[in-house]
Amino acid sequence: MSDTYQHVKWFRDSSPYINAHRGKTFVVYLSGDAIADENFTNIVGDIVLLNSLGVRLVLVYGAKPQIDSHLEIQNMTSVITNGIRITTPEILPSIQQVLGKVRSDLEAALSRGVVNAPEHSSDITVTSGNYIKAKPLGIIEGRDFHNTGTVRKVNTDSICKQLDNGAIVLVAPIGYSPSGEVFNISSAEVAGEVATAIHADKFILFIRESGVVDADGKVINELQVNDIDPQSLQPYEPLACARKSCIKGVERSHLISYSNDGALLEELFTRDGAGTQISRFSYEQIRTATADDVAGIIELIQPLEADGIMVKRSRELIESEIVQFTVIARDGMIVSCAALYPFGKQGELACLATHPDYRDNNRGELLLTHVEKTAKELTLDSIFVLTTQTAHWFTERGFVEADVSGLPGSRQSLYNYQRNSKLFIKSLA
Numbered sequence: 262m263s264d265t266y267q268h269v270k271w272f273r274d275s276s277p278y279i280n281a282h283r284g285k286t287f288v289v290y291l292s293g294d295a296i297a298d299e300n301f302t303n304i305v306g307d308i309v310l311l312n313s314l315g316v317r318l319v320l321v322y323g324a325k326p327q328i329d330s331h332l333e334i335q336n337m338t339s340v341i342t343n344g345i346r347i348t349t350p351e352i353l354p355s356i357q358q359v360l361g362k363v364r365s366d367l368e369a370a371l372s373r374g375v376v377n378a379p380e381h382s383s384d385i386t387v388t389s390g391n392y393i394k395a396k397p398l399g400i401i402e403g404r405d406f407h408n409t410g411t412v413r414k415v416n417t418d419s420i421c422k423q424l425d426n427g428a429i430v431l432v433a434p435i436g437y438s439p440s441g442e443v444f445n446i447s448s449a450e451v452a453g454e455v456a457t458a459i460h461a462d463k464f465i466l467f468i469r470e471s472g473v474v475d476a477d478g479k480v481i482n483e484l485q486v487n488d489i490d491p492q493s494l495q496p497y498e499p500l501a502c503a504r505k506s507c508i509k510g511v512e513r514s515h516l517i518s519y520s521n522d523g524a525l526l527e528e529l530f531t532r533d534g535a536g537t538q539i540s541r542f543s544y545e546q547i548r549t550a551t552a553d554d555v556a557g558i559i560e561l562i563q564p565l566e567a568d569g570i571m572v573k574r575s576r577e578l579i580e581s582e583i584v585q586f587t588v589i590a591r592d593g594m595i596v597s598c599a600a601l602y603p604f605g606k607q608g609e610l611a612c613l614a615t616h617p618d619y620r621d622n623n624r625g626e627l628l629l630t631h632v633e634k635t636a637k638e639l640t641l642d643s644i645f646v647l648t649t650q651t652a653h654w655f656t657e658r659g660f661v662e663a664d665v666s667g668l669p670g671s672r673q674s675l676y677n678y679q680r681n682s683k684l685f686i687k688s689l690a
């Protein structure tokens with residue numbers, strides 16, 4: 262494949278993601294280590310690119326190594342306990358000074374923006390302000406944390422107004438009490454609280470590692486909040502903040518490496534991503550169906566069969582094919598389902614449905630991702646779907662229309678010409 266064609270193919274493959282992300286709100290956590298990394302210029306360029314693609318962006322920054330070295334130069338010391346710095350009144354001015362400098366550097370970097378496209382970045386408005394109301398962390402186990410605080414409230418109205426005006430919002434890990442006191446707050450905590458408060462579509466955290474890794478050191482592409490043991494985490498470490506914000510309603514969190522050039526774009530614009538994606542549904546369960554789910558599946562799909570959106574399936578058929586089904590169960594109710602039937606190296610995605618009360622919350626997408634994962638585990642090359650009314654949903658997710666002759670032979674003989682469904686195929690290669 263020539264370089265040019267590869268480029269064209271990549272661009273085509275990313276178009277569903279470009280459309281999906283436009284108008285969405287992402288909170289991006291930039292730790293002080295990320296800012297200090299030599300790859301940071303590329304990260305800024307990619308952030309500006311997201312802005313140009315219509316993504317609403319809130320950037321929350323930290324400055325731990327920058328504060329450490331500033332204090333060292335000043336011959337000052339500070340104590341960090343359980344990952345939290347004790348902010349005495351003596352070191353607070355230094356912290357404020359460093360955070361101000363980092364903010365100004367970030368504003369400069371964002372104004373410089375994308376290499377080769379300076380005209381866009383010159384139009385970018387970056388705003389910052391008193392977005393965080395804080396309260397003192399207080400005295401923990403006899404230790405006074407002085408001006409180290411915790412988030413009391415996020416000024417969501419101000420942030421959202423700035424986003425509506427097309428600005429990139431920069432949030433410092435600093436908050437103010439109603440009495441005018443200043444508090445230094447964990448930057449990861451601020452990022453998580455902001456993502457939760459503004460109902461971000463994505464919370465992206467840049468970390469040292471490539472993502473969450475398994476026992477063999479391999480990056481885990483996807484986790485659900487239920488998979489993460491909170492006991493094993495420090496309160497303000499990125500994974501803990503990502504988990505917490507997902508539980509509180511953020512659709513997806515992503516942990517990606519700050520030293521891996523292009524990780525942000527790979528995570529957002531390719532199917533497998535670059536790091537670890539964490540999704541919620543803590544009170545919902547996505548799992549293989551069992552015989553107990555037959556009644557729930559029938560209840561879900563019967564109205565769609567009656568409207569002719571789906572082919573009618575008898576109870577007996579569903580019972581006999583129940584293991585092919587994946588369901589999302591919420592408090593015992595089946596709110597979404599999908600089935601996968603392998604035909605040689607191809608798999609048919611069928612019976613994809615979400616209860617009308619639960620639509621538009623990414624459950625369909627979650628099921629599709631799950632089915633694709635299963636298909637890959639079965640070493641299938643592609644999945645296909647036959648549909649009469651949902652073509653766009655599938656094409657927006659990477660399916661391409663094909664002639665019915667593209668169906669596997671054994672499936673072609675079952676094709677209902679009267680129904681005249683269209684065929685869409687998605688390659689898993």
Ligand SMILES: CC(C)(COP(=O)(O)OP(=O)(O)OC[C@H]1O[C@@H](n2cnc3c(N)ncnc32)[C@H](O)[C@@H]1OP(=O)(O)O)[C@@H](O)C(=O)NCCC(=O)NCCS
Pocket residue numbers: 565570597611612613614615616619620621622623624625626627647648649650651652653654655
């Ligand atoms: C298609 C369906 C499964 C999506 O379920 P879901 O849980 O709402 O899925 P998601 O939340 O991931 O996707 C919702 C998005 O798809 C869009 N969508 C829904 N139906 C669509 C359709 N027929 N064509 C194009 N887009 C559609 C929604 O407007 C929403 O878009 P937005 O987020 O940009 O606002 C659900 O609408 C459904 O059950 N439809 C009836 C059954 C059906 O058509 N099944 C597929 C044929 S086998």
